[in-house]
Amino acid sequence: MRKTLIGLLAVVALIAAACGGASLEGEEVLIFGAPATDGPDGKAIQAAMDEFSEETGIIVTYVGSENFEQEIQVQMESGDTPDIALWPQPGAVVDAAKRGMLTPLADLGIDIDEYKSNYSAYLVGLGEVDGVVYGGANAVNLKSIVWYQPAEFEKRGYAIPNTWDEMIALADQIVAEGMNPFCFGMYSNGATGWLATDWMEDIMLRTGGGTDTYDKWVNHEIPFNDPVVKNAATLLSQIMHTDNYVVGGTDAIVSTFFGDAQNPMFERDGNGNPGCFMHRQASFIVGFWPEAAQGGAGTETTVFPFPSIDASLPKAALGAGDMFGVFNDRDATAEVVKYMLSPDSFTAIATNKGGHGSTRISAHTGFDTSLYDKAITQVLAGVLNDALSANAFRFDASDLMPPEVGAGSFWKEMTNLAVEGPGYIDTALSNVENSWP
Amino acid sequence: MTREQQKWYDKPVSKLILITIALSWMFPYVGFLISSFRPGESVKRTSWWSSIGNGQLFSELTLENYYEILFAENLSRSFFNSFAVSIPSTIIPITIAAFAAYAFAFIDFRGKEVAFIFVVGMMIIPLQMSLIPLLKLMKGGAILFGVTIIPELSLNGTFVAVWFAHTGFGLPLATFLLRDFMMSLPKSVVESAKIDGASHLTTFFKLVLPLSVAGIAAFATFQFLWVYNDFLVANVFMGIKPENLVVTSHVAQLTVGNYGEEWHLRTSGAVISMIVPLIVFFTLQRFFVRGLIGGSVKG
Numbered sequence: 001m002r003k004t005l006i007g008l009l010a011v012v013a014l015i016a017a018a019c020g021g022a023s024l025e026g027e028e029v030l031i032f033g034a035p036a037t038d039g040p041d042g043k044a045i046q047a048a049m050d051e052f053s054e055e056t057g058i059i060v061t062y063v064g065s066e067n068f069e070q071e072i073q074v075q076m077e078s079g080d081t082p083d084i085a086l087w088p089q090p091g092a093v094v095d096a097a098k099r100g101m102l103t104p105l106a107d108l109g110i111d112i113d114e115y116k117s118n119y120s121a122y123l124v125g126l127g128e129v130d131g132v133v134y135g136g137a138n139a140v141n142l143k144s145i146v147w148y149q150p151a152e153f154e155k156r157g158y159a160i161p162n163t164w165d166e167m168i169a170l171a172d173q174i175v176a177e178g179m180n181p182f183c184f185g186m187y188s189n190g191a192t193g194w195l196a197t198d199w200m201e202d203i204m205l206r207t208g209g210g211t212d213t214y215d216k217w218v219n220h221e222i223p224f225n226d227p228v229v230k231n232a233a234t235l236l237s238q239i240m241h242t243d244n245y246v247v248g249g250t251d252a253i254v255s256t257f258f259g260d261a262q263n264p265m266f267e268r269d270g271n272g273n274p275g276c277f278m279h280r281q282a283s284f285i286v287g288f289w290p291e292a293a294q295g296g297a298g299t300e301t302t303v304f305p306f307p308s309i310d311a312s313l314p315k316a317a318l319g320a321g322d323m324f325g326v327f328n329d330r331d332a333t334a335e336v337v338k339y340m341l342s343p344d345s346f347t348a349i350a351t352n353k354g355g356h357g358s359t360r361i362s363a364h365t366g367f368d369t370s371l372y373d374k375a376i377t378q379v380l381a382g383v384l385n386d387a388l389s390a391n392a393f394r395f396d397a398s399d400l401m402p403p404e405v406g407a408g409s410f411w412k413e414m415t416n417l418a419v420e421g422p423g424y425i426d427t428a429l430s431n432v433e434n435s436w437p
Numbered sequence: 438m439t440r441e442q443q444k445w446y447d448k449p450v451s452k453l454i455l456i457t458i459a460l461s462w463m464f465p466y467v468g469f470l471i472s473s474f475r476p477g478e479s480v481k482r483t484s485w486w487s488s489i490g491n492g493q494l495f496s497e498l499t500l501e502n503y504y505e506i507l508f509a510e511n512l513s514r515s516f517f518n519s520f521a522v523s524i525p526s527t528i529i530p531i532t533i534a535a536f537a538a539y540a541f542a543f544i545d546f547r548g549k550e551v552a553f554i555f556v557v558g559m560m561i562i563p564l565q566m567s568l569i570p571l572l573k574l575m576k577g578g579a580i581l582f583g584v585t586i587i588p589e590l591s592l593n594g595t596f597v598a599v600w601f602a603h604t605g606f607g608l609p610l611a612t613f614l615l616r617d618f619m620m621s622l623p624k625s626v627v628e629s630a631k632i633d634g635a636s637h638l639t640t641f642f643k644l645v646l647p648l649s650v651a652g653i654a655a656f657a658t659f660q661f662l663w664v665y666n667d668f669l670v671a672n673v674f675m676g677i678k679p680e681n682l683v684v685t686s687h688v689a690q691l692t693v694g695n696y697g698e699e700w701h702l703r704t705s706g707a708v709i710s711m712i713v714p715l716i717v718f719f720t721l722q723r724f725f726v727r728g729l730i731g732g733s734v735k736g
Contacts, residue, residue, distance in 0.1 A: 032677055036693035038509070063677045066693045071677065078572035080593040080676050291478070358695075 025057030027332035032075075033086030033322070034068040044358030045086075048348040052339050058332045076101050081327040084336065089399060090126035090135055090323040097127075097134035102325040104132045108334040115341060119363050120388040122211075126395065127323050136341055139360040140321035140388075142380045143282040143396065144202050145303040147262060152274055164206075164235065164309040167278075171245055174277055180247040182239060183264055183279035185256025186418065193411025195258055196236065196418060197398045199280065201318050202306045203232040204397070210313035211392055218397045224405075224433035225426070233429060235309070237422040247276040253418045259288035265301070266293045280306065282319075283359070283380055298376030305383050317387030320396050321363055343367040350377075365389045402437050409435035473704035474498045480701040502705035506691055511679070515687035519713070521596055522671060522683055523664045526603035527657050533604070534611030535653065539641050541612070542619040543627055553616070559609035568673050571602060575674075594676035602674050603667075607660050614659075618652030619645055654724030662714050684710045 031049070035041030042064040049060035063082070065071055069092070075081045076096065087093050096102050106112055112133050116124045119137040127135015153160070156177075161167035171181035186195035204214050208228035216222045217229065241250055247264045248256065262285060264275020279285075286297045293301060308315060326337055339345050346362035348354075350371040359374060361381045365388045369381040387393040398406035413428040420428075445451055471485045476499050479488065488494040506512070540546070541553055575592040578585060592598040622645065630640045646653075668685040675681040682690070688706035692699055718725070 030678065035695050036690060037679075038691050039693055039695035039699070041695050061679060063679060065677065065690065067672075071672070074569065074572065074673055075676070077569050078593050078673075079576045079591075080572075082677065 023057065024332045024335060026059065027057075027330070028059045028061065029084065029330075029332050029336045030082040031060065031062045031084045031086060031324075031336070032068065032072065032082035033062065033064045033324075034066070034088045036064045036066055037062065039064070040356050040358040041360055043354065043356035044349040044352075044360060047354045047356060048345050049336075051348050051353075052336070052345070056335060058335055060336055083328060083330070083333045084324050084326050084340075086138060086322050086324045088322055089320070090395070091400070093127050093135040093323045093325045094129055096325050097129045097132075101327060102134045103327065103329045104134055105136060105326070105337065106133065107329055108326060108337050110337065110341065118341070118366055120365065120391050120393060122391055122393060123321070123363055123388065127325075134325055135323040136326070136337060137363040138322040138324055138340065140319050140363040140384055140393070141283055141361060142384050143198055143318045143320070144205075144306040144316070144387075145280070145283065145380065145383070146306055147265070147279045147281060147285070147301055147303050148277060149265065149274065149301050151300065152277060158277070160304045161307045163307050163311065167307050168238070171239075171242075171278075175242075175244045179273050180244055180264075180276050181278055182246050183261050183276040184240065184246045184253050185258050185261030186253055186415070187255055187257045191407070191411065192254065193413075193415040194398065195281070196240075196414035197406075197410050198282075198318065198396070199236050199239070200229075200232050200414065201394075201397045202280070203235050203309065204229070205316040205318060205392075205394055206306075206309035206313060207232060207235075208310075210310070211316060211394055214316075214394055214397065218400045220401075220436055224436065225429035229429060230425060233417065233425045234422070237417065237425060240418050241421050250418070250421075254415055259285070262289065266290055283376070286376070298374060298379060302376060303379060314390040314392045315383075315386055316390075316392040316394060317384055318394055318396060319384065320399065347371060363388065404435055404437050405432060469704050470708065472701075473502055473708050474500070475701075476501060477699075477701035480704075502702050503709070505702055506688065506706045506709050509687075509691050511682075512684075512687060514680070515682045515684045516713075518682060519665055519684040522599050522603075522675075523661055525596075525600045526607070526664045527661045529600060529604045530607040530611045530660060531615075531653055531657055534608055534615050534656075535646065535649070536641070537608075537612045538615035538619050539637070539645055541616040543640070543645070544637065556609050556612050560613065564606045564670070568669075571605070572673065575601070593674060594678065594681065596675070598674040599671055602670050603660075603664050606670070607663075611656050611660065614656050615649065615652055618649055618655075622648050651724050651727045654721055655727070658717060658721040658725045661717055665714055665717075666710075684713075 031045070033042075033045070035045070037043075037046075042062060045064075046062045049062055053059055068088075072081075072085050072087075072092075076099070081101070085096075087096075093102070105115065110133075112124075115133070115136075123137045123140075124133060124135075127133060127137070148160070152158075158170055158173075159166070161170050174181040184195075186192060188194060201214070204217060205211060207213075208231070209216075213222065213228055217224075217226075222228065239245055240253055246253055258281070262276075262279045262281065265277070265279060266289070267275050269275070283303075286294055289297070289301075305315065305317070324337075324340065326333060341364075343362065343364045343366050346360075346364065346367055349356075349358055349360050350362070350367075350373065352358070352373040359377050361372075361377060361384060363384075365385055367381075367385070369378055369385055372378045372381055384393065398410050400406065401410065409432045413432050417424050417428045446455065468485050471489075471494070472480055475485065475488065475494070476497055479493070479497055483493070485494070488497070537556075541549065541556075572593060574587060575590060575598050578587040578589040580586065592601070626644060626648075627640060630644055635643070666685065668689065671683045672686050675683070675686075688703075688710050692702040692706045694700075
């Protein structure tokens, strides 16, 4: 009696194994990231994953938390990790990989060469440890943009400047007509200075050896007071310290909150002129605009790419992005990773399926940018796509430099430079150089 | 009643001071409550006091913030989870602490003082410091000199892990409070029971426990409120899986938006999660005050 029962159980188990083995239906995969679960980005990621679930039967759940970075540390300590974690910066993926937490993407059946050609060698390289790829590129955002209002430009016959010289010429013309060309405010509490470092990075990408020099600068293979860097600081100083270039004057640069900096562009004086015409800031600034202006993002107020300086260099883009790391090599996890690296995983996000309202931009160079439902996202994605395809997309240098510099002396000395004027350039750069650990 | 016999808090000056303190204490909560009924745009633009000042408040009152939280998916599951965490996390430490408190109060044994100082000393250790070691313990267990003291349980992400954590964090205070309370009971009663030949177990269950109900209820209120309101311990030990969310972490998640821009929902979320503690507190208020004062004054 007993034997038959065991035999029966064994048969049932075998049948179950045979049926279950082939399909991954009902398997659960957990993704943990920084954009909160119930926010636009979190909902968008879940919407994309729901499409995948419908096709494959693998149940993918996205969970996001504003304390992601602390929580994922705790989870790694305790061993209670999700299947996939989506970090807002690649450096953290590398850290986790060095601690032996992550599975190399190649072990999940990902073709690394194909992945590199889809996402640019630079981006893939940010998630590499000793030549092994751990990080999966996901979304990117763009900092190399200048906001302007096409109607105001047209009214006065201004052309979009394609080069630095054209931008300076336009600025001089605006000053000559009695107005201010630039909005520039960099106050940001303890982080004051990052806006000026962004400017420096954009200029560095477009001068000297372009991305090569930029990478050397980030890795401290050239000193911080190298002539190339000095040249960049001089160009930045030209914007900050030329009389009447900045609305409110040079003194206002350090004291104006970065989120309020663009407000003069939306105001009109007695003659119907805006307070400023150009504002270099990343795409997130839209959220800080007055509500009436936010609806016109991409149409009434839109962007042109940061002008090139050395015409012989490819069109570069400065930005940041998310990268995911994988904690196990389950078959279901591997399927999700493959999906996340395919352009299909971004269709639901771009088309705003379910009305989540996300503005995430895919890092996949083959993604069809016309799918984005917002005008401004299409513009930004176009610039990013070109730069990624030319392998000229670079991460924010101050995020890649050691924190003593990237979140310390670089910010501080750029703030001092704004206050002290062009005579301070040498001192500023030497001070940063001396602070490099 | 002559003037001298008046209690100090009956004097007009004292009353004025007490009322001022009470009002200033309530001030932020009033603002909090008002903000929870204002639309998100207004909360971000103007302060609640200026909205009263210019009369804008009354025209803009809305329940929108409440709808967003109350009709969120799975909020009822989170309430259930909160109770599934709070009730055992209250009962387990009280049970253990009542036995310990009895021993500290009525049994003479060697090293009693040292042991008690040790228990009280535990209250000083901030729980944040022990989070990671505790996580590691619950995952991998502990092996000392090749002997397994605690097996590899992999408890993290389960309710049991949170119960254990809250029991550990709650025990020192529970033992301390209950011991003080039990020492305030009339000694003669316990002694006469002893003379009559009652064992410790009988004395505990038949005599001390019924007499300590006020103290136990006080601590139960205390512990329940703290566990229910806790965000950190639940978040750390229960993990991030949606089916494990408690009310506090669910409300936190609902009120973020992408990266924090939905913070205007925080006030209504907090009011909703506050309902349970308020009910518990007002039901058990009598015990709460008596229990705490009983231990401190008479002991």
